[in-house]
Amino acid sequence: MKSPLNNLSNLQQRIIAAIVGVAIILSAILYSDWTFLLLFCAISILTQLEFYKLLGLDGNQPLTYYGTLCGVFINLLTFLVEKEVIDFQNYFLISPMVTMIFFIKLYKKKDLKPFQNIAFTFLGIIYVAIPFSLLSVLAMRGGVYNYEIVLGSLFLLWATDVGAYFAGTYFGKRKLFERVSPKKSWEGAVGGAFFAAIVAFILGIYFRSYEEWAWYCIGALIVVAGTLGDLVESLFKRSIAIKDSGSTIPGHGGFLDRFDGLLLSAPFIVTFVKIFS
Numbered sequence: 001m002k003s004p005l006n007n008l009s010n011l012q013q014r015i016i017a018a019i020v021g022v023a024i025i026l027s028a029i030l031y032s033d034w035t036f037l038l039l040f041c042a043i044s045i046l047t048q049l050e051f052y053k054l055l056g057l058d059g060n061q062p063l064t065y066y067g068t069l070c071g072v073f074i075n076l077l078t079f080l081v082e083k084e085v086i087d088f089q090n091y092f093l094i095s096p097m098v099t100m101i102f103f104i105k106l107y108k109k110k111d112l113k114p115f116q117n118i119a120f121t122f123l124g125i126i127y128v129a130i131p132f133s134l135l136s137v138l139a140m141r142g143g144v145y146n147y148e149i150v151l152g153s154l155f156l157l158w159a160t161d162v163g164a165y166f167a168g169t170y171f172g173k174r175k176l177f178e179r180v181s182p183k184k185s186w187e188g189a190v191g192g193a194f195f196a197a198i199v200a201f202i203l204g205i206y207f208r209s210y211e212e213w214a215w216y217c218i219g220a221l222i223v224v225a226g227t228l229g230d231l232v233e234s235l236f237k238r239s240i241a242i243k244d245s246g247s248t249i250p251g252h253g254g255f256l257d258r259f260d261g262l263l264l265s266a267p268f269i270v271t272f273v274k275i276f277s
Contacts, residue, residue: 021258025154033083033145037136041075044132047255047263051124054256058240061111062120063101070098071129078133084143098125128256131266138270141209148207152215153269156222157261159199160192164227167191176227181234193223214277221268226261233260 028039048071052064074094080086101121105114138149168188176184200219204212233256 022158026151029147029151029154033079033139036139036145036147036150037076037079040132040135041072043255043259044071044075044129047132047259048124048128050254050256051128052120054236054240054242055120055124057242060120061108061113061117062124063104063117066101066104067121067124068129070094070101070125071132073097074125074129075133075136079136079140082136082140082143083145084140098122127263131263134266134270138266138273146209148209149269149273152203152207152210153218153222153265154262155199155203156196156215156219157226157265159195160219160223160226161261162192163195164188164192167194177231180231180238184231184234189223189227192227196220196223210273210277214272217272217276218269221272222261222265225265225268229261229264232264233257 025039028035045068048068049064052062052067055062056064077086077090077093081088081090101118105111105118108114111117135150138153139145139147164184165188167190168183168185171187171191172183172185174186175182176186176189196219197216200215201212203215207215210218
């Protein structure tokens with residue numbers, strides 16, 4: 001069925017989808033740690049399924065459902081360990097579960113390139129599920145839920161995207177990485193960094209879980225790793241000759257399009273928070 005949003009411009013669709021999406025995300029993060037888990041577990045599932053679907057368009061045969069199940073398991077396990085509901089030793093359960101991927105592929109008779117598809121199955125877990133599970137590591141401090149770091153990181157990510165979009169649209173001339181993404185510009189990157197710096201300043205005032213300098217560092221990590229993450233996803237889409245990863249989110253493409261910057265910035269944010277702050 002045709003969506004009423006299809007009659008609107010791309011910018012109008014982006015704004016409406018962003019308002020709805022942000023409202024859902026904010027509500028889930030602020031309400032409780034369990035709604036936080038439910039939200040990002042659902043987003044992780046949808047993003048991982050989308051990733052495997054795109055691989056299938058190029059003739060690959062990853063273990064879509066088992067790989068996604070592994071992703072769900074890692075997300076749930078990380079949350080429960082970091083919340084100190086279960087012991088840290090339970091992380092070892094991940095090893096036998098993902099090893100089962102090899103055994104399952106052993107019985108797939110029609111798979112002509114089993115090891116290639118085993119690798120793609122693992123890639124979906126590493127590229128999508130693990131970064132989302134790291135959000136639980138960020139949100140839990142000594143087993144206590146603190147939404148500020150996750151929410152602050154999302155604000156910084158959104159500010160970078162918004163700044164880059166408008167600066168690139170109105171001022172973009174110098175190509176940032178034309179081989180991978182012809183539309184991205186240095187002006188857009190600078191605009192994204194400028195917006196992120198403003199948000200980092202505001203976070204330093206109102207989110208006191210971390211010092212102001214730490215928010216600037218997290219913002220810098222998101223600007224750099226998030227921009228590169230966007231380019232990595234563009235490289236992936238270019239390799240299978242598609243424009244968007246999906247059409248689930250009006251004006252934004254698919255879940256992979258929307259969260260690509262978070263996927264590759266999350267590991268850097270967690271490392272910085274755990275070591276330096």
